[in-house]
Amino acid sequence: MSAIELHSLTKRFGELTAVDDLSLEVKEGELLCLLGPSGCGKSTTMRMIGGLERPTEGKVSINGEEVTRTPAYERDSSIVFQNWALFPHKTVLENVEFGLKMDGVSDAERTERAREMLEMVQLSDYEDSSPNELSGGQQQRVALARSLIVEPHVLMLDEPLSNLDKRLKEEMQLELKEIHDDLDQTMVYVTHDQNEAFTLADRIGVMNDGQIVQVGEPPEVYNNPKTQFVEEFLGDTNIVSGQVEETTENSVLANSELGCSFEIPVKRDSVPEIGEPITVSLRPENMTVKPSQSREITADGGKPRSRVAGEITNVIYRGSMVRSYVDTGSREVFVEQQYDPDAGVWGQDNAIIEWNSDRLVAFDDDGMQITPYEAQL
Ligand SMILES: Nc1ncnc2c1ncn2[C@@H]1O[C@H](COP(=O)(O)OP(=O)(O)O)[C@@H](O)[C@H]1O
Ligand SMILES: [Mg+2]
Structure with a gap:
């Protein structure tokens, strides 16, 4: 009962x-x-x-x-x-x-x-x-x-x-x-x-x-x-808007306002149409910032995916964690990672942000999540 x-x-x-x-x-x-x-x-x-x-x-x-x-x-x-x-x-x-x-x-x-x-x-x-x-x-x-x-x-x-x-x-x-x-x-x-x-x-x-x-x-x-x-209510995140460019039966490729493409796993019954707007949420803890000599990304055999180049505009120390704000040219995103004094990135201006495509969640035009839960485990 x-x-x-x-x-x-x-x-x-x-x-x-x-x-x-x-x-x-x-x-x-x-x-x-x-x-x-x-x-x-x-x-x-x-x-x-x-x-x-x-x-x-x-x-x-x-x-x-x-x-x-x-x-x-x-x-x-x-x-x-x-x-x-x-x-x-x-x-x-x-x-x-x-x-x-x-x-x-x-x-x-x-x-x-x-x-x-x-x-x-x-x-x-x-x-x-x-x-x-x-x-x-x-x-x-x-x-x-x-x-x-x-x-x-x-x-x-x-x-x-x-x-x-x-x-x-x-x-x-x-x-x-x-x-x-x-x-x-x-x-x-x-x-x-x-x-x-x-x-x-x-x-x-x-x-x-x-x-x-x-x-x-x-x-x-x-x-x-x-x-x-x-x-958005449960924690800080970067909300990035994009548009579907290609679809398969369980994934989409979407361009985004960050200038990079996202490859997103999608539930079979929720695959959006080509051209539809979608929203990707990048939790700051699911990304990393790495130092870079230049702001050019070398694309591996096609469009660069799961990463974007930018300029570090602000670094905030929060005890063991560091939050970095990175301007990607089109907009700013923030990343949180463990403080590592040897990483060499904190004094740098140019950086590359990377993320694990399996950890991102995406939403359709109505705000409903379309990524399968298995993708996040
Ligand atoms: N006795 C009341 N008379 C008129 N409006 C009320 C009354 N109690 C609550 N409301 C309204 O109902 C809505 C929900 O209020 P409430 O349940 O107190 O929200 P919460 O606890 O989540 O802040 C609010 O818009 C509030 O202004
Ligand atoms: Mg109340």
Whole structure:
């Protein structure tokens, strides 16, 4: 049985369709991240799961039971928000106990369970403190303990870490992951931050314009994006436009704005027509820059493929990685590779960029990916 099932869920606010015919299954015990740009409908989706927003159309089930019209307090779910509202005049322990008090649990049991929760979030020493004596990260841990203590079947977190600074955020991400693994707690985690999704998620649901574009495990959505939107949203890349010049039953040759041709493996049912525009995505980590004496490329027996010459315009050191910007004459591309002090390229102006044709992904005129997944493994 799935922990959550959403069936053709739609939410309209007047003219605006915030969530558009969305279907999704969250498995028992998994941490699913809803990832997408601001305004794409993540919070609205979550609020419909939690019962804080009523769907215009569609169905919500939790733990196999349809709850579309069940009020929030009767659903087996709990939500942690970005602005974690703790009770300022209650102690940390009283804040954590609160949900159990509402459920009529006895004093002694309440205190015992709240102490267990505080131990799990590493705040045992603070049970008598007032929330405003705690740091942002500690307050967020209290909010988490307060939500977990009622043992919700489903815990939902809406950008819970976005107010924290980078270091604390990364620390909390790891803690959350540990808590999730310890409790096998089903979690839906909303974020617009790809790195956060990659750190936490068992599966990622990428959202755009009120719809789920793709659901999959992190390496799958990164390496085998269904659409150009997913490819661009999940990481930095060079988007290069081109036009199909030749086709076979499972590949195309396309010219490009870089001045070079691309030989692209294509799924048999997605081969575009000659003359059709296509888009190639070159991830910076799938390319290398090499020094060159001149900007002339010696073509091996035909048109130069899988490489292009250019001039290095900027080099940025990012710890162990180096990002180089290269002007190819028609446009600039960027490449990321391991820093190698012996490579000799960093002081050079002229360089050649190469890439592995098997690692590139291409999209048709509608933004749908046409390269076969096997090509990227
Ligand atoms: N109560 C509301 N009334 C009107 N419009 C809303 C309401 N809640 C959300 N929206 C709109 O719905 C869209 C999706 O919002 P939201 O789900 O909050 O997106 P996200 O969480 O992905 O940033 C946005 O355009 C937002 O302005
Ligand atoms: Mg939101």
